[in-house]
Amino acid sequence: MIRVVLPFHLRNLARVESEVLLEVPPPITIAAVLDTLEARFPVLRGTIRDHGTLKRRPFIRFFACKEDFSNEPVETRLPEAVINGSEPFLVVGAMAGG
Amino acid sequence: MSTIRVLVGTKKGAFILTADGTRKNWEVNGPLFGGWEMYHLKASPVDPDRIYASQTSGWFGQIIQRSDDGGKTWNPPGTKPEDLMGPDGMPKGKSNEFAYEGETGTHLFFDGSQKPWEFKRIWHIEPSHTDPDTAYAGAEDAAIFKTTDGGKTWKELSGLRQAKGHLWQPGAGGMGLHTILLDPTNPNRIYIAISAAGAFRTDDGGATWKPINRGLKSQYELPDPDADVGHCVHRIAHHPSRPDVLFMQKHWNVLRTDNAGDQWTQVSGNLPSDFGFPIDVHAHEPETIYVVPITSDSLHYPPDGKLRVYRSKTGGNEWEPLTKGLPQKDCYVNVLRDAMATDSLDPCGVYFGTTGGQVYCSPDGGDTWTSIADHLPGVLSVEVQTLS
Numbered sequence: 001m002i003r004v005v006l007p008f009h010l011r012n013l014a015r016v017e018s019e020v021l022l023e024v025p026p027p028i029t030i031a032a033v034l035d036t037l038e039a040r041f042p043v044l045r046g047t048i049r050d051h052g053t054l055k056r057r058p059f060i061r062f063f064a065c066k067e068d069f070s071n072e073p074v075e076t077r078l079p080e081a082v083i084n085g086s087e088p089f090l091v092v093g094a095m096a097g098g
Numbered sequence: 099m100s101t102i103r104v105l106v107g108t109k110k111g112a113f114i115l116t117a118d119g120t121r122k123n124w125e126v127n128g129p130l131f132g133g134w135e136m137y138h139l140k141a142s143p144v145d146p147d148r149i150y151a152s153q154t155s156g157w158f159g160q161i162i163q164r165s166d167d168g169g170k171t172w173n174p175p176g177t178k179p180e181d182l183m184g185p186d187g188m189p190k191g192k193s194n195e196f197a198y199e200g201e202t203g204t205h206l207f208f209d210g211s212q213k214p215w216e217f218k219r220i221w222h223i224e225p226s227h228t229d230p231d232t233a234y235a236g237a238e239d240a241a242i243f244k245t246t247d248g249g250k251t252w253k254e255l256s257g258l259r260q261a262k263g264h265l266w267q268p269g270a271g272g273m274g275l276h277t278i279l280l281d282p283t284n285p286n287r288i289y290i291a292i293s294a295a296g297a298f299r300t301d302d303g304g305a306t307w308k309p310i311n312r313g314l315k316s317q318y319e320l321p322d323p324d325a326d327v328g329h330c331v332h333r334i335a336h337h338p339s340r341p342d343v344l345f346m347q348k349h350w351n352v353l354r355t356d357n358a359g360d361q362w363t364q365v366s367g368n369l370p371s372d373f374g375f376p377i378d379v380h381a382h383e384p385e386t387i388y389v390v391p392i393t394s395d396s397l398h399y400p401p402d403g404k405l406r407v408y409r410s411k412t413g414g415n416e417w418e419p420l421t422k423g424l425p426q427k428d429c430y431v432n433v434l435r436d437a438m439a440t441d442s443l444d445p446c447g448v449y450f451g452t453t454g455g456q457v458y459c460s461p462d463g464g465d466t467w468t469s470i471a472d473h474l475p476g477v478l479s480v481e482v483q484t485l486s
Binding site for chain 1: 159177197
Protein backbone atom coordinates (compact mmCIF):
# COMPACT_ATOMS: atom_id res chain seq x y z
CA MET A 1 0.00 0.00 0.00
CA ILE A 2 1.19 3.50 -0.78
CA ARG A 3 1.02 5.97 2.09
CA VAL A 4 0.04 9.49 1.05
CA VAL A 5 0.17 12.44 3.41
CA LEU A 6 -2.06 15.36 2.45
CA PRO A 7 -1.86 18.95 3.71
CA PHE A 8 -4.37 20.10 6.35
CA HIS A 9 -6.90 21.68 3.99
CA LEU A 10 -6.96 18.73 1.61
CA ARG A 11 -7.37 16.30 4.51
CA ASN A 12 -10.41 18.31 5.53
CA LEU A 13 -11.80 18.28 2.01
CA ALA A 14 -11.26 14.54 1.68
CA ARG A 15 -12.50 14.02 5.24
CA VAL A 16 -9.53 11.96 6.27
CA GLU A 17 -7.64 12.40 9.49
CA SER A 18 -4.15 11.12 8.83
CA GLU A 19 -2.38 9.27 6.07
CA VAL A 20 -4.30 7.88 3.13
CA LEU A 21 -3.49 4.31 2.16
CA LEU A 22 -3.80 3.59 -1.55
CA GLU A 23 -3.51 0.45 -3.58
CA VAL A 24 -1.79 1.77 -6.69
CA PRO A 25 -1.39 -0.41 -9.77
CA PRO A 26 2.20 -0.64 -11.03
CA PRO A 27 4.22 1.03 -12.30
CA ILE A 28 4.02 3.25 -9.23
CA THR A 29 4.73 6.69 -10.56
CA ILE A 30 3.77 10.19 -9.45
CA ALA A 31 0.91 10.17 -11.96
CA ALA A 32 -0.30 6.72 -10.85
CA VAL A 33 -0.46 7.82 -7.22
CA LEU A 34 -2.32 11.01 -8.10
CA ASP A 35 -4.73 9.17 -10.43
CA THR A 36 -5.56 6.69 -7.68
CA LEU A 37 -5.86 9.41 -5.06
CA GLU A 38 -8.32 11.40 -7.20
CA ALA A 39 -10.32 8.30 -8.07
CA ARG A 40 -10.70 7.55 -4.37
CA PHE A 41 -11.42 11.18 -3.44
CA PRO A 42 -13.00 12.96 -6.42
CA VAL A 43 -13.30 16.11 -4.33
CA LEU A 44 -9.53 16.48 -4.70
CA ARG A 45 -9.72 16.78 -8.47
CA GLY A 46 -8.51 20.23 -9.44
CA THR A 47 -6.91 20.92 -6.06
CA ILE A 48 -3.50 19.29 -6.61
CA ARG A 49 -3.29 19.50 -10.40
CA ASP A 50 -5.39 21.40 -12.89
CA HIS A 51 -8.36 19.89 -14.59
CA GLY A 52 -7.66 19.16 -18.23
CA THR A 53 -3.91 19.81 -18.34
CA LEU A 54 -3.22 17.78 -15.17
CA LYS A 55 -0.33 20.15 -14.48
CA ARG A 56 0.71 20.48 -10.86
CA ARG A 57 -0.77 23.60 -9.28
CA PRO A 58 1.97 26.18 -8.74
CA PHE A 59 1.96 26.07 -4.93
CA ILE A 60 1.82 22.31 -4.54
CA ARG A 61 4.96 20.28 -3.86
CA PHE A 62 5.62 16.52 -3.92
CA PHE A 63 8.20 15.17 -1.48
CA ALA A 64 9.36 11.62 -0.77
CA CYS A 65 12.41 10.19 0.98
CA LYS A 66 13.76 13.72 1.60
CA GLU A 67 13.73 14.41 -2.13
CA ASP A 68 11.65 17.00 -4.03
CA PHE A 69 9.73 15.34 -6.87
CA SER A 70 7.67 18.43 -7.71
CA ASN A 71 9.42 19.14 -10.97
CA GLU A 72 10.12 15.57 -12.00
CA PRO A 73 8.18 14.11 -14.93
CA VAL A 74 4.97 12.56 -13.68
CA GLU A 75 6.07 9.23 -15.20
CA THR A 76 8.90 9.13 -12.65
CA ARG A 77 8.86 5.91 -10.67
CA LEU A 78 8.74 6.58 -6.94
CA PRO A 79 11.50 5.29 -4.61
CA GLU A 80 11.37 1.72 -3.36
CA ALA A 81 10.77 2.94 0.19
CA VAL A 82 7.51 4.57 -0.96
CA ILE A 83 6.51 1.53 -2.96
CA ASN A 84 7.05 -0.84 -0.02
CA GLY A 85 5.26 1.53 2.36
CA SER A 86 8.14 2.35 4.65
CA GLU A 87 8.09 6.00 3.57
CA PRO A 88 5.10 8.20 2.65
CA PHE A 89 4.53 10.28 -0.46
CA LEU A 90 3.93 13.83 0.73
CA VAL A 91 1.64 16.33 -0.99
CA VAL A 92 2.61 19.68 0.48
CA GLY A 93 1.32 23.23 0.26
CA ALA A 94 4.33 25.40 -0.57
CA MET A 95 5.60 27.85 2.01
CA ALA A 96 4.00 31.23 1.55
CA GLY A 97 6.67 33.31 3.19
CA GLY A 98 5.76 36.08 5.58
CA MET B 99 -41.51 35.73 14.25
CA SER B 100 -39.14 35.88 11.31
CA THR B 101 -35.55 34.72 11.44
CA ILE B 102 -32.67 36.54 9.82
CA ARG B 103 -29.70 34.58 8.57
CA VAL B 104 -26.62 36.53 7.51
CA LEU B 105 -24.10 34.67 5.35
CA VAL B 106 -20.65 36.18 5.75
CA GLY B 107 -17.70 35.26 3.53
CA THR B 108 -14.30 36.24 4.89
CA LYS B 109 -10.65 35.86 4.01
CA LYS B 110 -10.33 32.96 6.46
CA GLY B 111 -13.64 31.13 6.43
CA ALA B 112 -17.39 31.62 6.42
CA PHE B 113 -19.70 32.58 9.25
CA ILE B 114 -23.46 32.37 9.65
CA LEU B 115 -25.09 34.94 11.92
CA THR B 116 -28.69 34.42 13.03
CA ALA B 117 -31.22 36.47 14.97
CA ASP B 118 -34.97 36.77 15.27
CA GLY B 119 -36.86 39.58 13.60
CA THR B 120 -35.97 42.08 16.28
CA ARG B 121 -32.39 41.77 15.04
CA LYS B 122 -31.00 42.49 18.51
CA ASN B 123 -29.38 39.28 19.74
CA TRP B 124 -27.12 37.52 17.26
CA GLU B 125 -25.62 34.07 17.32
CA VAL B 126 -22.39 33.63 15.38
CA ASN B 127 -21.61 30.21 13.92
CA GLY B 128 -18.29 29.44 12.31
CA PRO B 129 -15.77 29.46 10.97
CA LEU B 130 -16.92 27.13 8.23
CA PHE B 131 -14.11 26.09 5.88
CA GLY B 132 -11.61 27.74 8.22
CA GLY B 133 -8.51 29.06 6.52
CA TRP B 134 -10.05 29.30 3.06
CA GLU B 135 -11.05 32.48 1.28
CA MET B 136 -14.83 32.39 1.15
CA TYR B 137 -15.62 34.83 -1.63
CA HIS B 138 -19.38 34.48 -1.56
CA LEU B 139 -22.27 32.50 -0.12
CA LYS B 140 -25.81 32.88 -1.37
CA ALA B 141 -29.04 30.96 -0.89
CA SER B 142 -31.65 29.99 -3.42
CA PRO B 143 -34.70 32.29 -3.25
CA VAL B 144 -36.97 29.31 -3.91
CA ASP B 145 -35.30 26.93 -1.45
CA PRO B 146 -33.82 28.93 1.43
CA ASP B 147 -32.11 25.86 2.86
CA ARG B 148 -30.01 25.52 -0.28
CA ILE B 149 -26.91 27.68 -0.04
CA TYR B 150 -24.09 27.81 -2.55
CA ALA B 151 -20.62 28.88 -1.49
CA SER B 152 -17.40 29.72 -3.29
CA GLN B 153 -14.36 28.42 -1.40
CA THR B 154 -10.98 29.35 -2.85
CA SER B 155 -7.29 29.14 -2.12
CA GLY B 156 -4.14 30.24 -3.88
CA TRP B 157 -2.72 26.80 -3.11
CA PHE B 158 -5.61 24.46 -3.81
CA GLY B 159 -7.78 26.34 -6.26
CA GLN B 160 -11.54 26.54 -6.43
CA ILE B 161 -14.09 24.48 -4.51
CA ILE B 162 -17.86 24.87 -4.74
CA GLN B 163 -19.74 23.90 -1.60
CA ARG B 164 -23.47 23.40 -1.21
CA SER B 165 -25.69 23.07 1.81
CA ASP B 166 -29.21 21.68 1.58
CA ASP B 167 -30.07 22.25 5.22
CA GLY B 168 -29.55 25.94 5.75
CA GLY B 169 -25.83 25.77 6.39
CA LYS B 170 -25.70 22.97 8.96
CA THR B 171 -23.90 20.52 6.65
CA TRP B 172 -22.01 21.07 3.42
CA ASN B 173 -20.75 19.02 0.49
CA PRO B 174 -19.11 19.79 -2.83
CA PRO B 175 -21.98 19.04 -5.23
CA GLY B 176 -21.70 15.67 -6.86
CA THR B 177 -19.69 13.94 -4.16
CA LYS B 178 -22.45 11.87 -2.65
CA PRO B 179 -21.84 8.14 -3.22
CA GLU B 180 -24.39 7.89 -6.01
CA ASP B 181 -22.69 10.74 -7.82
CA LEU B 182 -19.14 9.58 -7.58
CA MET B 183 -18.63 7.45 -10.64
CA GLY B 184 -19.68 8.19 -14.17
CA PRO B 185 -20.77 5.53 -16.68
CA ASP B 186 -17.15 5.19 -17.79
CA GLY B 187 -16.09 4.33 -14.26
CA MET B 188 -14.21 7.58 -13.88
CA PRO B 189 -14.83 9.87 -10.96
CA LYS B 190 -16.89 12.90 -11.77
CA GLY B 191 -15.57 15.48 -9.34
CA LYS B 192 -16.59 18.23 -11.74
CA SER B 193 -18.11 20.77 -9.36
CA ASN B 194 -14.88 22.75 -9.31
CA GLU B 195 -14.13 22.50 -13.02
CA PHE B 196 -14.69 25.84 -14.71
CA ALA B 197 -13.47 25.32 -18.25
CA TYR B 198 -13.66 28.15 -20.75
CA GLU B 199 -15.56 27.17 -23.88
CA GLY B 200 -13.90 26.92 -27.28
CA GLU B 201 -10.92 29.02 -28.26
CA THR B 202 -9.86 30.69 -25.04
CA GLY B 203 -8.79 33.89 -26.74
CA THR B 204 -6.87 36.67 -25.06
CA HIS B 205 -7.49 39.84 -23.10
CA LEU B 206 -5.44 42.96 -22.63
CA PHE B 207 -2.79 42.80 -19.89
CA PHE B 208 -1.10 45.52 -17.86
CA ASP B 209 1.89 45.69 -20.18
CA GLY B 210 -0.25 46.10 -23.29
CA SER B 211 0.21 42.50 -24.38
CA GLN B 212 -2.58 40.03 -24.96
CA LYS B 213 -2.86 37.28 -22.36
CA PRO B 214 -4.91 34.07 -22.54
CA TRP B 215 -7.87 33.71 -20.23
CA GLU B 216 -6.89 31.72 -17.14
CA PHE B 217 -9.37 30.60 -14.51
CA LYS B 218 -8.50 31.73 -10.99
CA ARG B 219 -11.60 31.73 -8.79
CA ILE B 220 -15.33 32.31 -8.47
CA TRP B 221 -16.17 35.71 -7.07
CA HIS B 222 -19.95 35.51 -6.95
CA ILE B 223 -22.72 32.90 -7.18
CA GLU B 224 -26.24 33.97 -8.11
CA PRO B 225 -28.93 31.31 -7.67
CA SER B 226 -31.91 31.33 -10.00
CA HIS B 227 -35.17 32.96 -8.92
CA THR B 228 -37.13 29.91 -10.02
CA ASP B 229 -35.03 26.73 -9.86
CA PRO B 230 -32.82 25.75 -6.92
CA ASP B 231 -30.63 23.61 -9.19
CA THR B 232 -29.83 26.53 -11.47
CA ALA B 233 -27.24 29.12 -10.55
CA TYR B 234 -24.76 31.43 -12.23
CA ALA B 235 -21.14 31.95 -11.20
CA GLY B 236 -18.94 34.93 -11.93
CA ALA B 237 -15.30 34.05 -12.50
CA GLU B 238 -11.86 35.62 -12.55
CA ASP B 239 -10.60 35.78 -15.33
CA ALA B 240 -13.93 37.27 -16.26
CA ALA B 241 -16.55 34.83 -17.45
CA ILE B 242 -19.98 33.66 -16.43
CA PHE B 243 -20.77 30.00 -15.83
CA LYS B 244 -24.14 28.31 -15.36
CA THR B 245 -25.15 25.13 -13.58
CA THR B 246 -28.50 23.41 -14.01
CA ASP B 247 -27.70 20.43 -11.79
CA GLY B 248 -27.17 22.05 -8.43
CA GLY B 249 -23.50 22.82 -8.99
CA LYS B 250 -22.31 19.36 -10.03
CA THR B 251 -21.21 20.73 -13.39
CA TRP B 252 -20.76 24.23 -14.82
CA LYS B 253 -20.85 25.46 -18.39
CA GLU B 254 -19.57 28.80 -19.60
CA LEU B 255 -21.91 31.24 -21.34
CA SER B 256 -19.07 32.10 -23.66
CA GLY B 257 -20.92 34.70 -25.69
CA LEU B 258 -19.98 37.21 -23.01
CA ARG B 259 -16.32 37.12 -23.98
CA GLN B 260 -17.33 38.04 -27.53
CA ALA B 261 -18.42 41.45 -26.21
CA LYS B 262 -15.02 43.01 -26.91
CA GLY B 263 -13.25 40.70 -24.46
CA HIS B 264 -9.91 41.36 -26.13
CA LEU B 265 -10.14 44.94 -24.80
CA TRP B 266 -10.85 44.01 -21.18
CA GLN B 267 -7.95 44.16 -18.78
CA PRO B 268 -7.53 43.30 -15.10
CA GLY B 269 -7.71 45.98 -12.47
CA ALA B 270 -5.48 45.79 -9.43
CA GLY B 271 -7.86 43.33 -7.80
CA GLY B 272 -8.04 41.05 -10.81
CA MET B 273 -10.36 40.77 -13.78
CA GLY B 274 -13.30 39.41 -11.86
CA LEU B 275 -16.93 39.11 -12.84
CA HIS B 276 -18.37 40.23 -9.52
CA THR B 277 -22.01 41.13 -10.06
CA ILE B 278 -24.83 39.08 -11.56
CA LEU B 279 -28.36 40.51 -11.54
CA LEU B 280 -31.21 38.35 -12.79
CA ASP B 281 -34.30 40.13 -14.05
CA PRO B 282 -37.17 38.60 -12.04
CA THR B 283 -39.67 39.52 -14.75
CA ASN B 284 -37.69 38.31 -17.75
CA PRO B 285 -35.68 35.08 -17.48
CA ASN B 286 -33.75 35.94 -20.64
CA ARG B 287 -32.35 39.17 -19.26
CA ILE B 288 -29.22 39.14 -17.09
CA TYR B 289 -26.93 41.99 -16.14
CA ILE B 290 -23.32 41.43 -15.12
CA ALA B 291 -20.40 43.66 -14.18
CA ILE B 292 -16.66 43.10 -14.45
CA SER B 293 -13.81 45.00 -12.87
CA ALA B 294 -12.02 47.03 -15.51
CA ALA B 295 -14.35 45.86 -18.29
CA GLY B 296 -17.73 47.36 -17.43
CA ALA B 297 -21.37 46.34 -17.35
CA PHE B 298 -22.99 43.99 -19.86
CA ARG B 299 -26.49 42.72 -20.60
CA THR B 300 -27.97 39.71 -22.30
CA ASP B 301 -31.54 39.57 -23.55
CA ASP B 302 -31.41 36.00 -24.82
CA GLY B 303 -30.53 34.03 -21.71
CA GLY B 304 -26.79 34.43 -22.06
CA ALA B 305 -26.16 33.52 -25.69
CA THR B 306 -25.18 37.06 -26.69
CA TRP B 307 -24.19 40.08 -24.64
CA LYS B 308 -23.66 43.74 -25.23
CA PRO B 309 -21.76 46.39 -23.28
CA ILE B 310 -24.05 48.82 -21.46
CA ASN B 311 -21.62 51.55 -20.50
CA ARG B 312 -22.91 54.63 -22.30
CA GLY B 313 -22.75 57.61 -19.96
CA LEU B 314 -19.87 56.25 -17.89
CA LYS B 315 -16.86 58.53 -17.84
CA SER B 316 -13.40 57.33 -16.80
CA GLN B 317 -11.18 60.33 -17.50
CA TYR B 318 -8.38 59.19 -15.17
CA GLU B 319 -8.53 55.50 -15.95
CA LEU B 320 -8.98 55.24 -19.73
CA PRO B 321 -7.44 57.11 -22.66
CA ASP B 322 -10.96 57.49 -24.06
CA PRO B 323 -13.15 58.44 -21.07
CA ASP B 324 -16.28 57.41 -22.99
CA ALA B 325 -14.99 54.05 -24.22
CA ASP B 326 -17.46 51.28 -24.91
CA VAL B 327 -15.66 48.89 -22.53
CA GLY B 328 -12.87 49.11 -19.98
CA HIS B 329 -14.65 51.02 -17.21
CA CYS B 330 -14.01 49.82 -13.69
CA VAL B 331 -17.53 49.12 -12.49
CA HIS B 332 -17.43 48.17 -8.82
CA ARG B 333 -21.03 47.11 -8.29
CA ILE B 334 -24.53 47.39 -9.73
CA ALA B 335 -27.84 46.84 -7.95
CA HIS B 336 -31.53 46.99 -8.70
CA HIS B 337 -34.88 46.63 -6.97
CA PRO B 338 -36.85 43.56 -8.06
CA SER B 339 -39.96 45.66 -8.67
CA ARG B 340 -38.11 47.81 -11.22
CA PRO B 341 -35.46 45.62 -12.80
CA ASP B 342 -34.75 48.13 -15.58
CA VAL B 343 -33.60 50.74 -13.07
CA LEU B 344 -30.00 50.05 -12.13
CA PHE B 345 -27.71 51.82 -9.72
CA MET B 346 -23.94 51.69 -10.09
CA GLN B 347 -20.96 52.38 -7.89
CA LYS B 348 -18.10 52.87 -10.31
CA HIS B 349 -14.40 53.28 -9.48
CA TRP B 350 -15.27 56.95 -9.29
CA ASN B 351 -18.88 58.12 -9.67
CA VAL B 352 -22.28 56.81 -8.61
CA LEU B 353 -24.69 56.45 -11.51
CA ARG B 354 -28.18 55.26 -12.41
CA THR B 355 -29.95 54.11 -15.52
CA ASP B 356 -33.69 54.02 -16.08
CA ASN B 357 -33.56 52.06 -19.31
CA ALA B 358 -31.74 48.82 -18.49
CA GLY B 359 -28.30 50.30 -19.00
CA ASP B 360 -28.77 51.93 -22.39
CA GLN B 361 -27.84 55.29 -20.85
CA TRP B 362 -26.32 56.08 -17.46
CA THR B 363 -26.51 59.36 -15.56
CA GLN B 364 -24.22 60.45 -12.75
CA VAL B 365 -26.01 60.86 -9.39
CA SER B 366 -23.05 61.41 -7.07
CA GLY B 367 -24.56 64.72 -5.93
CA ASN B 368 -23.33 65.84 -2.52
CA LEU B 369 -21.36 62.71 -1.58
CA PRO B 370 -18.06 63.57 0.15
CA SER B 371 -16.35 61.16 -2.24
CA ASP B 372 -17.96 59.21 -5.03
CA PHE B 373 -15.34 56.49 -4.90
CA GLY B 374 -16.49 53.30 -3.20
CA PHE B 375 -17.35 49.69 -3.71
CA PRO B 376 -20.84 48.52 -2.60
CA ILE B 377 -24.21 49.91 -3.54
CA ASP B 378 -27.58 48.50 -2.55
CA VAL B 379 -31.29 49.26 -2.65
CA HIS B 380 -33.85 49.37 0.18
CA ALA B 381 -36.14 46.32 0.15
CA HIS B 382 -39.37 48.33 0.01
CA GLU B 383 -38.38 51.75 -1.36
CA PRO B 384 -36.92 51.40 -4.87
CA GLU B 385 -35.56 54.95 -4.83
CA THR B 386 -33.72 54.53 -1.52
CA ILE B 387 -30.13 53.50 -2.07
CA TYR B 388 -26.99 53.10 0.02
CA VAL B 389 -23.28 53.57 -0.63
CA VAL B 390 -20.16 53.68 1.55
CA PRO B 391 -17.84 56.43 0.29
CA ILE B 392 -14.13 55.73 0.44
CA THR B 393 -11.58 58.53 0.31
CA SER B 394 -10.09 57.78 -3.10
CA ASP B 395 -8.63 55.14 -5.36
CA SER B 396 -5.33 55.67 -3.58
CA LEU B 397 -6.77 55.76 -0.05
CA HIS B 398 -9.10 52.82 0.45
CA TYR B 399 -10.55 53.97 3.77
CA PRO B 400 -13.37 56.33 4.79
CA PRO B 401 -12.84 60.10 4.62
CA ASP B 402 -11.57 61.59 7.90
CA GLY B 403 -11.52 58.18 9.60
CA LYS B 404 -15.34 58.27 9.91
CA LEU B 405 -17.25 55.22 8.76
CA ARG B 406 -20.42 56.59 7.19
CA VAL B 407 -23.04 54.95 5.05
CA TYR B 408 -24.73 57.46 2.77
CA ARG B 409 -28.40 57.07 1.94
CA SER B 410 -30.33 58.71 -0.84
CA LYS B 411 -34.11 58.55 -0.74
CA THR B 412 -34.34 60.20 -4.13
CA GLY B 413 -32.51 57.63 -6.23
CA GLY B 414 -29.28 59.61 -6.04
CA ASN B 415 -27.99 63.20 -6.07
CA GLU B 416 -29.27 64.04 -2.58
CA TRP B 417 -27.40 62.04 0.05
CA GLU B 418 -27.44 62.00 3.84
CA PRO B 419 -24.73 60.53 6.10
CA LEU B 420 -25.78 57.73 8.44
CA THR B 421 -23.50 57.68 11.46
CA LYS B 422 -25.39 56.53 14.58
CA GLY B 423 -23.60 53.49 15.92
CA LEU B 424 -20.76 53.61 13.39
CA PRO B 425 -17.20 54.60 14.43
CA GLN B 426 -16.70 58.29 13.82
CA LYS B 427 -13.00 58.55 14.49
CA ASP B 428 -9.87 56.54 13.79
CA CYS B 429 -11.66 54.13 11.47
CA TYR B 430 -9.69 53.03 8.43
CA VAL B 431 -11.50 49.96 7.17
CA ASN B 432 -13.01 49.41 3.75
CA VAL B 433 -16.27 47.81 2.68
CA LEU B 434 -15.84 45.55 -0.33
CA ARG B 435 -18.24 45.36 -3.27
CA ASP B 436 -20.14 42.23 -2.27
CA ALA B 437 -20.23 43.05 1.44
CA MET B 438 -23.56 44.90 1.71
CA ALA B 439 -27.08 43.46 1.71
CA THR B 440 -30.60 44.10 2.94
CA ASP B 441 -33.28 41.97 4.55
CA SER B 442 -36.94 42.20 3.57
CA LEU B 443 -38.49 42.92 6.96
CA ASP B 444 -40.34 46.14 7.62
CA PRO B 445 -38.50 48.25 8.58
CA CYS B 446 -35.85 47.08 6.19
CA GLY B 447 -32.57 45.89 7.68
CA VAL B 448 -29.29 46.94 6.09
CA TYR B 449 -26.04 45.04 6.67
CA PHE B 450 -22.42 45.42 5.71
CA GLY B 451 -19.07 43.90 6.60
CA THR B 452 -15.66 45.53 6.73
CA THR B 453 -12.11 44.59 5.90
CA GLY B 454 -11.50 44.93 9.64
CA GLY B 455 -13.83 42.03 10.39
CA GLN B 456 -16.86 43.87 11.72
CA VAL B 457 -20.38 43.17 10.54
CA TYR B 458 -22.89 45.97 11.11
CA CYS B 459 -26.67 45.79 11.08
CA SER B 460 -29.18 48.58 10.90
CA PRO B 461 -32.67 47.28 11.73
CA ASP B 462 -34.27 50.60 10.75
CA GLY B 463 -33.22 51.28 7.18
CA GLY B 464 -29.92 52.88 8.12
CA ASP B 465 -30.96 55.26 10.90
CA THR B 466 -29.02 53.40 13.59
CA TRP B 467 -26.32 50.74 13.44
CA THR B 468 -25.03 48.00 15.71
CA SER B 469 -22.02 45.76 15.32
CA ILE B 470 -23.24 42.17 15.26
CA ALA B 471 -19.77 40.61 14.89
CA ASP B 472 -16.60 42.41 15.84
CA HIS B 473 -13.53 40.38 15.23
CA LEU B 474 -13.97 38.23 12.17
CA PRO B 475 -11.34 37.98 9.44
CA GLY B 476 -11.64 40.61 6.72
CA VAL B 477 -15.13 40.42 5.24
CA LEU B 478 -15.41 39.65 1.52
CA SER B 479 -19.18 39.25 1.19
CA VAL B 480 -22.45 39.60 3.06
CA GLU B 481 -25.79 38.14 2.04
CA VAL B 482 -29.00 38.14 4.06
CA GLN B 483 -31.91 35.72 4.18
CA THR B 484 -35.27 36.66 5.63
CA LEU B 485 -36.86 33.42 6.81
CA SER B 486 -40.44 33.15 7.93
